[in-house]
Amino acid sequence: MSNSPQYLRLTLALALCLSSSISSLIGQSKPNVLFISIDDLNDWVSAFGGHPKAQTPHLDRFADEGAVVFQNAHCAGPVCGPSRSAMLSGFMPHRTGAYGNANNMLESPLIQDHATLPEYFSNNGYVSLSKGKIFHRHNAAHGADAGQWAFDQYVPVDSDSGPDPDRLTSRIKNVINGEPGPPSDFTSAGGSEFAWGPTRLGKEGTKDYQTAQWAASQLQQEQEKPFFMAVGISRPHLPFYAPQEFFDLYDPKGKYAPPMREDDLEDILTPEGKQKFKPSNDYLWLKQNDLFDEAARAYLAASSYADACLGVIFDALKKSPHYDNTIVMVWGDHGWHLGEKLRYRKAALWTEATRMPLMVRLPGMNRRQDCERVVNMIDFYPTLIELCQLPQKPVLDGRSFAPLLANPNRDWNYPTMTINGSGNVSIHDERWHYIEYRDGTQELYDLQHDPQEWTNLVLQLTETSSSAMKRLQR
Numbered sequence: 001m002s003n004s005p006q007y008l009r010l011t012l013a014l015a016l017c018l019s020s021s022i023s024s025l026i027g028q029s030k031p032n033v034l035f036i037s038i039d040d041l042n043d044w045v046s047a048f049g050g051h052p053k054a055q056t057p058h059l060d061r062f063a064d065e066g067a068v069v070f071q072n073a074h075c076a077g078p079v080c081g082p083s084r085s086a087m088l089s090g091f092m093p094h095r096t097g098a099y100g101n102a103n104n105m106l107e108s109p110l111i112q113d114h115a116t117l118p119e120y121f122s123n124n125g126y127v128s129l130s131k132g133k134i135f136h137r138h139n140a141a142h143g144a145d146a147g148q149w150a151f152d153q154y155v156p157v158d159s160d161s162g163p164d165p166d167r168l169t170s171r172i173k174n175v176i177n178g179e180p181g182p183p184s185d186f187t188s189a190g191g192s193e194f195a196w197g198p199t200r201l202g203k204e205g206t207k208d209y210q211t212a213q214w215a216a217s218q219l220q221q222e223q224e225k226p227f228f229m230a231v232g233i234s235r236p237h238l239p240f241y242a243p244q245e246f247f248d249l250y251d252p253k254g255k256y257a258p259p260m261r262e263d264d265l266e267d268i269l270t271p272e273g274k275q276k277f278k279p280s281n282d283y284l285w286l287k288q289n290d291l292f293d294e295a296a297r298a299y300l301a302a303s304s305y306a307d308a309c310l311g312v313i314f315d316a317l318k319k320s321p322h323y324d325n326t327i328v329m330v331w332g333d334h335g336w337h338l339g340e341k342l343r344y345r346k347a348a349l350w351t352e353a354t355r356m357p358l359m360v361r362l363p364g365m366n367r368r369q370d371c372e373r374v375v376n377m378i379d380f381y382p383t384l385i386e387l388c389q390l391p392q393k394p395v396l397d398g399r400s401f402a403p404l405l406a407n408p409n410r411d412w413n414y415p416t417m418t419i420n421g422s423g424n425v426s427i428h429d430e431r432w433h434y435i436e437y438r439d440g441t442q443e444l445y446d447l448q449h450d451p452q453e454w455t456n457l458v459l460q461l462t463e464t465s466s467s468a469m470k471r472l473q474r
């Protein structure tokens, strides 16, 4: 049946319908692309339901006015470098070796042979421009490399307003609200500084606000070519410094920490039967000092600040001559733990770390549509080149999800993969989440009945199969 002439005609007719519905959404001329990254933003955004007290009015309005909200979008790698390198190159970490933040994607022969996403737009009739973090920054022989080579116009970020030292909280400095904390075994370094507090200056003195204003002013200008504009907002990435007005959105005495279970890690066992993970030093320091709610409040404040910066860009786009001909893609680069699984930060394979916010607006969309289908950041490159009708690149690892923008409820039976270092892999579909580590440790969660991923079903399956084996042997 699958190769019959009737089947092929039906498939062709469906494909033509789909492509004409996407073209009619976009209009006749080449659409612009406004590509906005929010560093380390997880699902604590109202539209994604990750936290009941999150205040993100600008992202919410953006969704409500007309966008597809992807509820099941995952990163290719759960930390900035591999996540962004995979998305921008179009190749998964295991194909390029760009597994960690220390890996320079340009050392991959595969990446050397193919244009990155902004370069591909530039090579195909677009002007590309950027300010803020899009590529992961790393040191290179010629100095700091922030991907400036990938854009026709690249504007370095402004300097930032530091924190008010009298209000600073910092694990590594062991300071709480400007005062020394009690002696602690959990202050040793590890990753970037875990700190938060209000900035010395208001939002006008902060770099993300200035990045947003740059984007706003660019959007008012005519361009001779269609544009690919990449804007990187750096909060809520650590440290959670945000102007006081965003801390003021949240009651200092409020309850903000997510549900946690002290025994959560006990059912994740290595093949030798040892508990694989321990609570992290971030978690233990915050627990010692009763700071779970304050840390969550600071992340919410930094997220609301990022949201306010997005508001500047969204408002400018609405007033812009380009509004009716611009595709907008707004994305975080991975998730973030705030105590779940007794840890903070990213670089893990649980859904808290792999799932990221993603919204896409095509011109003409006028209502919010939620999409439960599973997509991945690796799909951005093929999706955008299909939407803009650039030459296809079958060599890329992702799959265009343009069909989901035409119909977010259509069938889409494609599980997706996240890689955290060589040999550590997570696979999601809409219901199940399977994780396997290089040492053979396995986890399986039923997201429909256990969205917090508290119960590792692998343990139960192993026990069930071993007792079944014993019965068979009797």
Ligand SMILES: [Ca+2]
Pocket (backbone or CB within 6 Å): 039, 040, 079, 080, 237, 333, 334
């Ligand atoms: Ca990040």
Ligand SMILES: [Ca+2]
Pocket (backbone or CB within 6 Å): 263, 264, 265, 266, 267, 268, 453, 454, 455, 456
């Ligand atoms: Ca558990």
